[in-house]
Amino acid sequence: MARNTAVATLLYSEDYLPGVFTLGYQLQxxxxxxxxxxLLLVSRDLYQDxxxxxxxxxxxxxxxxxxxxxPIEGTAQNNENLKLLKRPELYxxxxxxxxxxxKYDQVLYLDGDTxxxxxxxxxLFEQVEVQHSEVAGxxxxxxPDMFNSGVLLLAPNVEMALRLKQFIKDNASLDGAxxxxxxxxFNANCDKGSTKHVExxxxxxxxIYNVTMPSYGYESSPATTYFKQQIKLVHFIGESKPWRGWRGNETDYSSHWNEVFLDFQSEYGLSQYLEKLNLESSPSPWKESLEEYQQEPERVFPPFTQEQAEAKQLLRQQINHRPERVFPRTVEEEQKERRTVEQEMQQKVQLKKQDKPERVFPTKDEEEAEELARRNFKQKPERIFPGSEDKKEEEEDEQEEEILEVLEDSNSVEIKQGNARSSPMLGETHRRSSYVERVFPEDT
Structure with a gap:
């Protein structure tokens, strides 16, 4: 082992305080x-203010x-590159x-979320020997052609420190951090010719010395199980942490972190001071932080004031709107729903205008016009009740039969008297009667 060695971490945000507590306790x-x-490197404004x-x-x-x-000032382009990561706090x-x-021969650096x-x-101090111009990660x-800077083994050197700081001032970081x-x-895979003067x-x-969680990829899950006994360190990357919204279960490494954090609280007697430390006192702070994280998503639009909420509710009641949602609607949604309600109301009004009962019988004017037309064309008026026309025809047929019977009787009398030819009137009647169409067949 090197003569003078140290393990160091960095605290630049109060949000990482639980992680730095847990890491320091675990290292001890x-x-x-x-x-x-x-060692702990802490930013001056955070430490003092x-x-x-x-x-x-x-x-x-x-x-x-x-x-x-x-802090070390970098180029303005770093801020633009950090936007790609959506991690502006990493500046x-x-x-x-x-x-x-x-002032150490070798330093093993660990992020606060490891x-x-x-x-x-x-x-690592015994197994890996690093020179001033080298870094192990x-x-x-x-x-994978780049190293993760959450775990680094390095050999401090004043000249190398000056060169590195000058390089940061002259070059934009590809990820802004x-x-x-x-x-x-340090990585030849990322060398574009600007660092040839540095070895x-x-x-x-x-x-296994820096297993990032969560891990993605085809072999991630089976490999994590296969190498489980060989894993030396886990690293909780990304915005979510075991103490703040980590989406895991009680069997993964976040549960292990939580156990160490609880042991730290118990050993240092900090349960009564957690409120002053801006931490939550609970048997499972990781679970409670997860529940708090999952409650309500961040609002894109600011919430309504009390007066705005009451006016909005009254408007919805007047237009028979659907019940108020938990989250406010956007302006586009409000305008779209208002137009929908107005269209529905217009359709209802049109339906009321068109919804007149159909008439079974014609109006008086229509009857008079129809009667006049029938008279002009010498048509018989349409009878409302069926069967009356048939009855009238039967009566006319009966009258015609009676006339025929009378004529037949008269003819028979004239014939018997021998005056058929001397009576032109009866003869004519006889001739016409032969042309009368009989409705019923003649009795035999």
């Missing part, structure tokens, strides 16, 4: 009697030395360049 438990110092006295007191108990550092991570200013699982993590799961710029400086070299560490 795992290092045993090893002669290794545990934000952290409470109790937080600083606990940090001094967990870490051998607290080093207050100032301060460029301060990792100050690790090369420390959790060592065994003391084997300290074996595990491949990043997002782009420390991981991009360190790869551009940069990346020493590739096994992935």
């Amino acid at each position: 438990r795992l290092k045993g009697d090893r002669n290794i110092e545990i 934000t952290l409470s006295e109790l937080s600083i007191d606990v940090l001094r108990k967990l870490y051998t030395q607290i080093v207050v550092v100032d 301060f991570t460029l301060v990792k360049a100050r690790l090369w200013e420390l 959790l060592p699982l065994s003391s084997d993590v300290f074996d 595990a491949p990043d799961v997002g782009w 420390d991981q991009g710029i360190l790869n551009q400086f 940069q070299r990346w020493i590739r560490l096994p992935f």
Whole structure:
């Protein structure tokens, strides 16, 4: 083991305070009697203006030395690249360049959201020898030709520190943060010809020294199970952390982190001081933070005031609107729904106008017009009730039969008297009667 070694971490935001507490406590438990110092680099404004006295007191108990550092200014392009990551808070991570200013032979750097699982993590000091122009790191799961800067083994050197800071001022980080710029400086895969004056070299560490959670890919799940006994350290990457909205279950590594965090609270007797430390006192702070994280999503539009909410509710009642939603509608949704309601009301009005009962009988004017037309064309009036026309025809047929019977009787009398030819009137009647169409057949 190197003569003068240290494990260091960085605190640049109060949000990472639970992680830094847990990491420092875990390192103290795992290092045993090893002669290794545990360092904390903290930003000056956070240390002087934000952290409470109790937080600083606990940090001094967990870490051998607290080093207050100032940020390193990079190029303006870094902010644009950070927008691609959607992590603007990472601008301060460029301060990792100050690790090369420390007075140690070797430094193992660990991010505040990492959790060592065994003391084997300290074996790196013996197994890997790094020079001033070298850095050792595990491949990043997002782009394996680059190393993840959450776990780094390095050899501090003043000259190298000056070169690195100048490189940060002259070049934009490909991701806007420390991981991009360190790869551009030490990793030949990212060399575009601007760092030839530096003998940069990346020493590739096994992935088991920096297993990022969550991991994605075809082999992620089976490999995590297969290498479970060999994993030395896990790294909770991304915005969600075990103490803030981590989406995991009680069997994964976030549960392990939670157990260490609870042991830290118990051993240091911090249950009664958690409120002052801006932490929640509970048997399962990870569960409660997860529930709080899942409650209500961030609003894109600001919430309504009380007066606006009441006016909106009254308007909805007047237009017979659907009940109010939990989240407010956008302006486009409001206008669309208003147009829909107006169209429905117009359709109802049109239906009422068109909804007149159909007449079974014609109006008086229509009857008079129809009667007049029938008279002009010498038509018989249409009878309302059926059957009356048939009855009239029967009566006319009966009258015709009676006339025929009378005529027949008269003819028979004339014939008998021999006056058929002397009576022209009867003869004529006889001739006409032969042409009368009979409705009923003649009786035999």
